[in-house]
Amino acid sequence: QQQVKQSPQSLIVQKGGISIINCAYENTAFDYFPWYQQFPGKGPALLIAIRPDVSEKKEGRFTISFNKSAKQFSLHIMDSQPGDSATYFCAARRDSGGGADGLTFGKGTHLIIQP
Amino acid sequence: DAGVTQSPTHLIKTRGQHVTLRCSPISGHKSVSWYQQVLGQGPQFIFQYYEKEERGRGNFPDRFSARQFPNYSSELNVNALLLGDSALYLCASRKRGAGELFFGEGSRLTVL
Numbered sequence: 001q002q003q004v005k006q007s008p009q010s011l012i013v014q015k016g017g018i019s020i021i022n023c024a025y026e027n028t029a030f031d032y033f034p035w036y037q038q039f040p041g042k043g044p045a046l047l048i049a050i051r052p053d054v055s056e057k058k059e060g061r062f063t064i065s066f067n068k069s070a071k072q073f074s075l076h077i078m079d080s081q082p083g084d085s086a087t088y089f090c091a092a093r094r095d096s097g098g099g100a101d102g103l104t105f106g107k108g109t110h111l112i113i114q115p
Numbered sequence: 116d117a118g119v120t121q122s123p124t125h126l127i128k129t130r131g132q133h134v135t136l137r138c139s140p141i142s143g144h145k146s147v148s149w150y151q152q153v154l155g156q157g158p159q160f161i162f163q164y165y166e167k168e169e170r171g172r173g174n175f176p177d178r179f180s181a182r183q184f185p186n187y188s189s190e191l192n193v194n195a196l197l198l199g200d201s202a203l204y205l206c207a208s209r210k211r212g213a214g215e216l217f218f219g220e221g222s223r224l225t226v227l
Contacts, residue, residue, distance in 0.1 A: 043220045046218075100163060102171055104160070107157050108156070
């Protein structure tokens with residue numbers, strides 16, 4: 001049973017546009033929601049993370065929107081640049097258990113920013 | 116400061132063999148986790164160690180084992196390798212049980 005569903009699988013955006021990636025989760029015990037960026041041949045790099053007590057978090061061009069009632073969260077990349085072309089993963093974890101649980105990842109979104 | 120370091124970066128094994136992968140966490144981080152990433156998929160949680168004790172385990176068979184040393188470095192061992200074990204094995208560290216998780220570049224294992 002996939003606990004974190006991510007969409008779309010792939011996304012093409014023009015330079016300067018807004019990239020939007022969506023995730024939905026099933027486990028209501030999840031209370032930590034990070035987004036990771038991964039380039040080919042590299043490990044995932046943490047971009048931004050949110051907890052359920054806020055509905056939005058912004059860091060530079062990256063924004064997470066969180067809807068607790070709908071059990072959904074999304075990543076918005078403003079003014080998308082060719083260097084943003086990578087695979088993006090959403091993830092979720094139950095931190096209240098002392099952090100013993102691992103992250104549950106979505107299947108990833110392959111983002112291409114066209115010049 | 117150095118990030119999470121893993122070795123080896125690439126290795127090729129044959130079915131039935133055993134493999135040991137190594138990880139050094141970021142200085143000051145006491146928690147180490149291991150993830151398996153099959154091509155085209157998101158990482159899957161294997162183990163978490165904190166203060167040298169296993170604190171969490173994902174849905175992987177007993178062929179997978181790990182340990183954490185007094186200096187907080189860690190080893191992942193996989194016995195009786197199967198073709199399906201071919202993947203990128205990622206190590207990640209964080210300061211305590213919860214909090215931000217930082218990944219290494221991974222060890223790419225190919226099983227023939």
